[in-house]
Amino acid sequence: MPSYYLGGILLMALSTYLIRMAPLTFFRRHLKNRRIRSFLDYIPFTVLGAMTFPGIFESTGSTLSAAAGCAVAFLLAYREKSLLTVTLAAVGAVYLAERLLL
Amino acid sequence: MKNDFSTGLRHGVPIGLGYISVSFTYGILAAGGGMPIGLVVLMSMTNLTSAGQFAGTLLLFSSAGYLELLLATMVINSRYALMSLSLAQKVSAGLSRPHRALMSFGITDETFTVASLEEKEVTFPYMAGLMSIPYLGWALGTFLGAAADALLTPRMQSAAGIALYGMFIALVLPVAKRSRDVLLVVLLAVAFSTFFRYAPFLQGLGGGYSMILSAAGASLAGAWLFPKEVEEVA
Numbered sequence: 001m002p003s004y005y006l007g008g009i010l011l012m013a014l015s016t017y018l019i020r021m022a023p024l025t026f027f028r029r030h031l032k033n034r035r036i037r038s039f040l041d042y043i044p045f046t047v048l049g050a051m052t053f054p055g056i057f058e059s060t061g062s063t064l065s066a067a068a069g070c071a072v073a074f075l076l077a078y079r080e081k082s083l084l085t086v087t088l089a090a091v092g093a094v095y096l097a098e099r100l101l102l
Numbered sequence: 103m104k105n106d107f108s109t110g111l112r113h114g115v116p117i118g119l120g121y122i123s124v125s126f127t128y129g130i131l132a133a134g135g136g137m138p139i140g141l142v143v144l145m146s147m148t149n150l151t152s153a154g155q156f157a158g159t160l161l162l163f164s165s166a167g168y169l170e171l172l173l174a175t176m177v178i179n180s181r182y183a184l185m186s187l188s189l190a191q192k193v194s195a196g197l198s199r200p201h202r203a204l205m206s207f208g209i210t211d212e213t214f215t216v217a218s219l220e221e222k223e224v225t226f227p228y229m230a231g232l233m234s235i236p237y238l239g240w241a242l243g244t245f246l247g248a249a250a251d252a253l254l255t256p257r258m259q260s261a262a263g264i265a266l267y268g269m270f271i272a273l274v275l276p277v278a279k280r281s282r283d284v285l286l287v288v289l290l291a292v293a294f295s296t297f298f299r300y301a302p303f304l305q306g307l308g309g310g311y312s313m314i315l316s317a318a319g320a321s322l323a324g325a326w327l328f329p330k331e332v333e334e335v336a
Contacts, residue, residue, distance in 0.1 A: 005162055017206075
């Protein structure tokens, strides 16, 4: 297992570095195409959305506790609390839900 | 020149502090999933990216193949190519290729944003200073999180499983609240990934492929339906 992890880590590191390095090192043009820029601008949000749902409901001991954590995260994120506050509150909500339910 | 380095260092302090808390969460998640602490820290010191590391680590825990891992990493991190391209307009045309290649390692969402807002040309010493403290903070937070994982009870570890998703929600929701376009595009991505997860004939599709198809499909639809105005900074 550790060698599978090590290979994966190095593969990720190399590909991430090449993506960061190539444009700055080799290109000097400005990207003007509206659709390509929009596509790249949307990518971080769609990646996060696709990773969060439905994965979040399988991330804890039960779907119900995950739903509780998800609801708390939504409420606080909507009120624009900091990353750390939202994260810790979601973890706290799951912990409480599992104590009460399981 | 030396002055640029210290200006960069100063600008990097708040970023580094923020990174400690995010990478602390990453350390807990990765060590909690069974990755040895040395490898967890190596991941942070060689990758220096939040979403990419979180997703890659989850894929490694699901024993994904290397091709799936590579494609997922490239899609998640494709935004760095845009930032790198944008930064290419902010540096002196005479800046050497080795210097460009070195400073590009430190491009993250936050360092890029700060460097882009600089009125002056971005120099190599400035970028070196700017990335130093975030890099150390990222590595330190990861180590502390991975070390702290051993102190957590099983129930606390189970609750910590949601930490990453809570952070994702905190990243996306404030933006989606202000932009109807982002909201619709994200909802589409969620609909795709839910479909891939539960449609009976698609359940063999790996998590990485599902994420790639959902994110790329929704972004493509967004680029056609709601193209953004072209701005100087992404």
